[in-house]
Amino acid sequence: xxxxxxxxxxxxxxxxxxxxxxxxxxxxxxxxxxxxxxxxxxxxxxxxxxxxxxxxxxxxxxxxxxxxxxxxxxxxxxxxxxxxxxxxxxxxxxxxxxxxxxxxxxxxxxxxxxxxxxxxxxxxxxxxxxxxxxxxxxxxxxxxxxxxxxxxxxxxxxxxxxxxxxxxxxxxxxxxxxxxxxxxxxxxxxxxxxxxxxxxxxxxxxxxxxxxxxxxxxxxxxxxxxxxxxxxxxxxxxxxxxxxxxxxxxxxxxxxxxxxxxxxxxxxxxxxxxxxxxxxxxxxxxxxxxxxxxxxxxxxxxxxxxxxxxxxxxxxxxxxxxxxxxxxxxxxxxxxxxxxxxxxxxxxxxxxxxxxxxxxxxxxxxxxxxxxxxxxxxxxxxxxxxxxxxxxxxxxxxxxxxxxxxxxxxxxxxxxxxxxxxxxxxxxxxxxxxxxxxxxxxxxxxxxxxxxxxxxxxxxxxxxxxxxxxxxxxxxxxxxxxxxxxxxxxxxxxxxxxxxxxxxxxxxxxxxxxxxxxxxxxxxxxxxxxxxxxxxxxxxxxxxxxxxxxxxxxxxxxxxxxxxxxxxxxxxxxxxxxxxxxxxxxxxxxxxxxxxxxxxxxxxxxxxxxxxxxxxxxxxxxxxxxxxxxxxxxxxxxxxxxxxxxxxxxxxxxxxxxxxxxxxxxxxxxxxxxxxxxxxxxxxxxxxxxxxxxxxxxxxxxxxxx
Numbered sequence: 114x115x116x117x118x119x120x121x122x123x124x125x126x127x128x129x130x131x132x133x134x135x136x137x138x139x140x141x142x143x144x145x146x147x148x149x150x151x152x153x154x155x156x157x158x159x160x161x162x163x164x165x166x167x168x169x170x171x172x173x174x175x176x177x178x179x180x181x182x183x184x185x186x187x188x189x190x191x192x193x194x195x196x197x198x199x200x201x202x203x204x205x206x207x208x209x210x211x212x213x214x215x216x217x218x219x220x221x222x223x224x225x226x227x228x229x230x231x232x233x234x235x236x237x238x239x240x241x242x243x244x245x246x247x248x249x250x251x252x253x254x255x256x257x258x259x260x261x262x263x264x265x266x267x268x269x270x271x272x273x274x275x276x277x278x279x280x281x282x283x284x285x286x287x288x289x290x291x292x293x294x295x296x297x298x299x300x301x302x303x304x305x306x307x308x309x310x311x312x313x314x315x316x317x318x319x320x321x322x323x324x325x326x327x328x329x330x331x332x333x334x335x336x337x338x339x340x341x342x343x344x345x346x347x348x349x350x351x352x353x354x355x356x357x358x359x360x361x362x363x364x365x366x367x368x369x370x371x372x373x374x375x376x377x378x379x380x381x382x383x384x385x386x387x388x389x390x391x392x393x394x395x396x397x398x399x400x401x402x403x404x405x406x407x408x409x410x411x412x413x414x415x416x417x418x419x420x421x422x423x424x425x426x427x428x429x430x431x432x433x434x435x436x437x438x439x440x441x442x443x444x445x446x447x448x449x450x451x452x453x454x455x456x457x458x459x460x461x462x463x464x465x466x467x468x469x470x471x472x473x474x475x476x477x478x479x480x481x482x483x484x485x486x487x488x489x490x491x492x493x494x495x496x497x498x499x500x501x502x503x504x505x506x507x508x509x510x511x512x513x514x515x516x517x518x519x520x521x522x523x524x525x526x527x528x529x530x531x532x533x534x535x536x537x538x539x540x541x542x543x544x545x546x547x548x549x550x551x552x553x554x555x556x557x558x559x560x561x562x563x564x565x566x567x568x569x570x571x572x573x574x575x576x577x578x579x580x581x582x583x584x585x586x587x588x589x590x591x592x593x594x595x596x597x598x599x600x601x602x603x604x605x606x607x608x609x610x611x612x613x614x615x616x617x618x619x620x621x622x623x624x625x626x627x628x629x630x631x632x633x634x635x636x637x638x639x640x641x642x643x644x645x646x647x648x649x650x651x652x653x654x655x656x657x658x659x660x661x662x663x664x665x666x667x668x669x670x671x672x673x674x675x676x677x678x679x680x681x682x683x684x685x686x687x688x689x690x691x692x693x694x695x696x697x698x699x700x701x702x703x704x705x706x707x708x709x710x711x712x713x714x715x716x717x718x719x720x721x722x723x724x725x726x727x728x729x730x731x732x733x734x735x736x737x738x739x740x741x742x743x744x745x746x747x748x749x750x751x752x753x754x755x756x757x758x759x760x761x762x763x764x765x766x767x768x769x770x771x772x773x774x775x776x777x778x779x780x781x782x783x784x785x786x787x788x789x790x791x792x793x794x795x796x797x798x799x800x801x802x803x804x805x806x807x808x809x810x811x812x813x814x815x816x817x818x819x
Contacts, residue, residue: 117163117164117167117193117194117196117197164194164197164198164201164211164212164215165215167193167194167197168194168215168218168219170186170190171186171190171191171194171219171222172222185226186222186226187228188223188228188229188230188231188233188234189233191219191222191223191228191234192231192233192234192237194215194219195216195219195220195233195234195237195238196233196236196237196240198212198213198215198216198219198237198241199212199216199237199238199240199241199244200240200244202240202241202244202245203244203245212241213241213245216237216238216241229263230261230264231263231264232258232264232265232266232267232270234264235254235255235257235258235261235264235270236267236269236270236273238254239251239254239255239258239270239273239274240273242254243273243276243277248276248277248280248281251273251274251277252274252277252278252281255270255273255274255277255278258270266290266294268294268310268314268317271290271291271294271314271318272314272317272318272321274287274290275287275318275321275322275325275326276321276322276325276326279322279326279328279331280326284331291318291335291339294311294314295308295311295339295397295399296397298310298311298314299311299397299398299399308397308399308400309400311399312399312400312401312402312405315335315336315339315340315399315405316402316404316405316408318335319332319335319336319405319408319409320408322335323408323409323411323412323415327412327415327416329409329412329413329416329445329448330448332408332409332412333409333448333452336401336405336409337455339398339399340398340399340400340401340405341398341401341455341459342398342459401456401459401461402461403461403462403463403464403467403493406452406453406456406461406463406467407464407466407467407470409449409452410449410452410453410466410467410470410471411466411470413445413446413448413449413452413470413474414449414470414471414473414474416442416445417442417445417446417473417474417475418473442475445474446474446475446476449470449471449474450474453471453487453488457487457488457491462491462492462493463488463491463492463493464492464493464494465494465496465497465499465500466499467488467492468488468492468496468500468503468504469499469500469502469503471484471488472484472500472503472504472506472507473503473506473507475510476507476511477511478508478511478512478513478516478574478575478576479575481504481507481508481511481516481575481576482516482575482576482578482579482580485504485580486579495527496524496527497528498524498528498531498532498534498536498537501520501521501523501524501527501528501537502536502537502540504520505517505520505521505524505540505541505544506540506543506544508520508544508575508576509540509543509544509545509546509547509548510544510547512547512548513574513575513576514544514545514547514548514569514606514609515569515570515571515573515574515575515576515577516574516575516576516577517541517544517545518541518544518545518569518571518574518597518598518601518602518609519571519574519576519577519580519598520576521537521541521597522571522596522597522598523580524537525597525626529626530626532626533626533627533628533629534629535617535629535630535631535632535634535635538613538617538628538629538631538635539632539634539635539638541613542610542613542614542635542638542639542642543638545606545607545609545610545613545638545642546606546610546638546639546641546642546645547645548606548642549606549607549610549641549642549643549645550645568603568604568605569601569602569603569604569605569606569609570602570603571598571601571602572598572602600612600613600616601613606642607642607643610638610639610642610643611639614631614635614636614639616628617629617630617631617635618630618631618663618667631664631667631669632669633664633669633670633671633672633674633675634672634674634675636660636661636663636664636669636675637672637674637675637678638678639660640657640660640661640675640678640679640681640682641678641681643656643657643660643678643682644657644678644679644681644682653682654682654683654684654686654689654690654693656682657678657679657682657683658679658693658697660679661675661676661679661697661698661701662697665701670705671698671701671702671704671705671721672705672721672724673702673705673720673721673722673723673724673725674724676698676701676702676721676724676725676728677724677725677727677728677731678728679693679698679728680693680694680698680725680728680729680731680732681728681731681732683732684732684735685732685735685736685737685771686732686736687732687733687735687736687738687741690728690729690732691729691741694729698725699725702721702722702725703722703752705721706719706721706722719754722752722754723754723757723759723760726745726749726754726756726760727759727760727763728763729745730742730745730760730761730763730764730767731763731764731766731767732767733745733764733767734763734764734765734766734767734768734769734770734771735767735768735770735771736767736771737768737771737772739764739787739789739790739793740789742764742789742793743789743792743793743796746760746793746796746797747796750796755799756796756797757797757799758797758798760797761793761794761797761798764793
């Protein structure tokens, strides 16, 4: 067991392992040659050596003689080595070769000693097949296990088989194994507190389905079938009532096209029974836990974020929700809200992770506030920093930075010293950065009483109107001068961002709590706010360079994202951006790259330099200068940084802004305008046989003769 643990953990090989030798070590050369791998081409890792030492103990009379054992190695001994070898497997690497060889030797030894494989043997082999990405072999092993009368699948077998079986369309067999597993492990049922083992196993099952296959709907179907009662308690309905309706699409669409879900509709009064799905009736139900719901919430959240990433930078300027958000994303949001209703209906409490997942779904400021009113009384604990960060971020994404500021004030007063974390402050800076983009694109003429446009009105925000009592604020009160919101109220988002950065730099005391020191992300978010505001105004390159120089003086690392945001502040001033790159930004990016990460002086794979160069490409796009972009791509190659499709997309993103297409899907695909853009595309696009987008590209074979 010690040797197997050392192999799995990759511990450095120690000469102390020689205590397990008997003078007749495992013949490495014979084993390597029998597998068809040249001995000279194989380097022996520490994990491999430990596995071979463990394998030596299983040979002949080694273990019995060395440790005075009464019998030969048994199935448990072989299974330990098999499991360690399976954990060391990896697709296409040297580790996979020696792991396969060790497993083959173990299986031969078991056969010679007449040891029948059990479920642990099968599980190790299935794990190794999946680690090697050989799903066909894994499915064959599962079929062999099911047909073996001497072995029964356990929770680990089911967890391993779920992804390959679902991808192969063998859902009926999945249902059958899950039902048999519940019947054997459900115990006294949820009323008697039984089935804890099965309930815990289903956490792994649901997580595997959601994470490995992305089939959130199937995971939910499994969960509802084995956990949810057919009719929730009626007493819970009153707690679930919610003012208004939750609308998860653009508010400007006709009412008939809105996807609405009232709180009463969240309840699963008559869920579809398993028998109606074509499966046998499930006789036992398990006790649902917060963890089960959280896995499904996270699945819906991940599905939404994946859809959002495909429409990056295409925003509705009034609601900050993507205009062309897919119908599937809308349905997933509704399903998540209905699942929340079922959760509250049966009295399962929420935790901070539940709130974080729900807040990542698309919503409006009114719905976020209503959702908070609904779930806060049902939480098992108080809101933690992660939950507050998700709420602040949700208000920012919904285009309500004033409510984000209010929730930040509430976090400071509720958490006290726990709020003294740069990550918490950076989330608010991110919300204000989004607000700057909305301000820059806002063509309305709405002004406040002093004639200022787009000022933060924290005390009259959506969150403040329903939560003022939490901070002892009346409707007409001005914020106390010691409160955080007194520093940002009635400021623009950009001015508020700069004010917060100044507070962090000066370490201003706030309600007895010292403000954290800004880090690279803090500066990056303020620069992003400045660059977002600059889309519709003159470039703020001087202020951006001042930010960069202040960060350098304070020892803040020249992170690539920060430099990217600084360069974007130059707008379409490509000459100014190149001058700043040569004098300040370029040397700082190269210096940070040399000392970042592992500390190796290697800029070949440096992500920081790449991000900084992409900022230059965005400026080229804003200036519609493909000639300058092409020269920068050549300079990147000279600096040992390979331009990629992200580099090309940065140029196109800037060009969309210059052509007024920032938010117009019709300009998403821009035709190559001239020979420089063609050269730039060739320079940034690397041919990949696995890239299906290049399947129809014309290929030219060039034959060079001596």
